Amino acid sequence: MSVQDIPRPDLPRTRWLRRWFHARGWKALVLGVPSLWLALLFLAPFAIVLAISLGQAAPASPPFRFLPQAPFTDLQSYRRLLGDGMVVQAFLTSVANAALTTLICLLVGYPVALGIARARPRRRSLLLVLIILPFWTSFLLRVYAWMGLLGGSSWFNKLLTGLFNLFLPADRALFSLHLMNTNFAVVLVMVYSYLPFMILPLFATLEKLDLTLNEAAMDLGSRPFRVFRDVTLPLSLPGILAGATLVFIPACGELVIPSLVGNSYQPMIGRVISDQFSVARDWPMAAAISVVLLAVLLGLMGLLSLLNRRILRAEGEDA
Amino acid sequence: MTLPMQNKPRTAHPVQENPEPEPAREAFLKVERVSKSFGPVQAVSDVSLDIRRGELFSLLGGSGCGKTTLLRMLAGFETPSAGRIYIDGRDVTDVPPYERPVNMMFQSYALFPHMSVEKNIAYGLKHEAMSRAQKDERVRAMLDLVQLSDLGRRKPHQISGGQKQRVALARALARMPKVLLLDEPLGALDKKLREQTQFELSNIQQRTGITFVVVTHDQDEAMTLSDRIAVMRGGAVQQIGTPNEVYEYPSSGFVADFIGSINLYDGSVVKSGAATRVRVPALGREVTVASDKALETGQPVQVAIRPEKISIAARAAPGAENVVTGRIANRGYFGKDTLYRVRLESGEILLASNVNVARALGSPLSRESEMQVELSFAPQAVVVLPR
């Protein structure tokens, strides 16, 4: 940039546009472009989903219509949804699987995150890279890798069967464990896929903890486990909440994992939405289930962030 | 009141011409030839200390001198590479921190942010065999002791820095430890608050009678607080003594220079015996000193003279000993006294200070720059140190 480019009060009037842009116009642009994009490609689709959920399935193209007279809308999809045992069951399965996944991720991920946070700095960054690395590689392929392990003839299954048979009388020994296409497999692979999402926020919180607080607790008579319970655990609650959010929410709506390693008689809600839309071609029903799922997830997020703010306020940090 | 208060007579330190070791008392906290190395770094080397019951003992030194490592070994956070530590006759070298009769006040205070002031103070009592009422009573007594009775329900982020410092003190005292360790207890406070808190701290120490070990880099703090000071450097103890002893009878040039300011010059003994004379090239003359040390003629030494022990005047009083001349290079006016930097004929700088006894504008020595002055000091003012 040369000296001549610097705007001065005595700029010629013809350059008012440029001056306006330099001072204010770029702000309108910065805010306007993404807003417009999101309105068209994010808010509009959701308005459409909401609208269709209030319509009726019809043998047309696209396969729905609204009531021909006022109020034009119809809550029948929502009524059907609540009456449909399969849909309610799928909701419950999803929540249960997601909750179980979150719990196991927490139990497995906490010691890992703590171990990394307490490792020496150089080793710490290596370990972090190793935890993040799978996240960058294909999610679909990592699920696929488990399909290879769960099948009845795989070495992993044989190993587990062997271990299992140690606790069984010889005459009742199993040939292989039925792992593939079970709810167990769904939870196992979800834990596998979402574990980094639990470890990373936990690590971020644990790394920041002041170790002199641990020393203070120890100095005041607490043994190491007590120090963990009284100091480390309560102070890492924000990380636990963040990790739980990042695992639970996507696990609830998971489609790929239950489709590949789950079974068809215990579907999760994502599978039901997809089937209603593509197989049954019942758009209003698919839309209604989506709206309910979103409402549940948003409500949950609100609750979690409220909880988080309360915890942070109790510690005097800015929420 | 369950606080065992006792009034400990403060040991007075009369100015002694010849410091004699105080009569040996039983050491309460005994550090015996302790060393600590972190890999190739020797943080503490061969330190021995005998700290008496009820004493306020300071470890003084610059950063990296090993004082904090030593304190952490007393607390049990570090294990000595060699040597033993005894408290009240019991070997605690391998006792973990949570089983030591020792509590620490951390430099950062390390208050638990998720607990109220009361809960912080009560935390250490969880592990004591006390009834709930006794614990509440103890917490209240501690809050009273540090004058925070109204703030018990506040969280640490809701109180000021000075209040946090007192909560940290109360928390560490609540368990009635045999020894209280304080890591830079006043370091995070501003100057005014520090001076005020200094006296509060020694007041509390006298009322509770608990042995205090303070780590500090601040010589003023060490001087005003302590019964005795250990001056440390490079992981080793340089000198142990009362504030008076280390100030007036430093054992080395380092101690002399570290505590207060001092003029330090090389010299060599010309005549030993009753009126010892030392030739000091920087001063451009032979100096008469009153030294009790056995000095040999020709021995290389250092002479050290405190600025306040040098009189500065346009003309030295008749009969003054050890007179040297120079020109004033700078003046530093501190209110209570004025510090003169005087350039001697040798080119060396000599510091001399004058207490401003009279209330007056302008200094007794005119502000004329490069003014010629005569400086003199008594033979007793000179410390002779081995070189």
Place this chain on the structure above:
Amino acid sequence: MKLGNGFLRISVLCGLLFLYLPILSMIVFSFNRSSLGNIWAGFSLKWYARLFANDEVIAALGLSLRIAFLSATLATVLGTLAALALARFGAFRGRAVFSGTVLAPLVLPEVIAGIALLMLFILMARWIGWPTQRGFLTVTLAHATYSMAFVTTVIRARLVAMDISVEEAAMDLGSTPWQVLRDITLPVIAPSLLAGWLLAFTLSLDDVVIANFTTGPGATTLPMVIWSKVKMGITPDINALASLIIVSVALLVLAGTLMMGFARRGSPD
């Protein structure tokens, strides 16, 4: 703090083993001679050879790369703008709505996003005649919208952490807000722009659900090819493909991390 360290160390080891064991097993079995996916029958490279002869896979890979490149670029531009608005514009009117909308895809189930966008595209085609057919363009738009939230998060974090006094200094030296953005802010946050772009690129390259809904006949991305094959069960050629993809991505990420590490060590702070 020595106590409990043994337990933590073993936990970290077990955690890493859990994360890497399935991948390593898959890579090993990609060299399996047998066509039965998980019974070892000796070493062979034949599945790799067959993979490179598969035109369907090569074509799908090309499409996926093009979609990922374009959508990542769009997402980075949009995400940077959104991050600037969130981090530098203070409390403007509608900020809560804007921030909620920008970040919502982070927690939005992909199924719902896919179906919503498909409904939008179908209705738009009916009402305004566009898009006439779904494929490259619709998937790219969908991916850009979805990845934008992730890019925004990455860049916004950098903007918040950045020392604002640098921008104030530039303004004090006579730059207009726009010039500050161009001359100071963007160069400083450049590494996070790259990180955001890479994240968006990977997300797009990886996505099967949204692509499945928003694409049309004739435009099949690589994950969709894989998806249709793995639904049938494990096959050795997918083992080979998966190994290639995972190893190359891992190497790229490792190289990137090392480069960033060196760059950071080289800088004087």
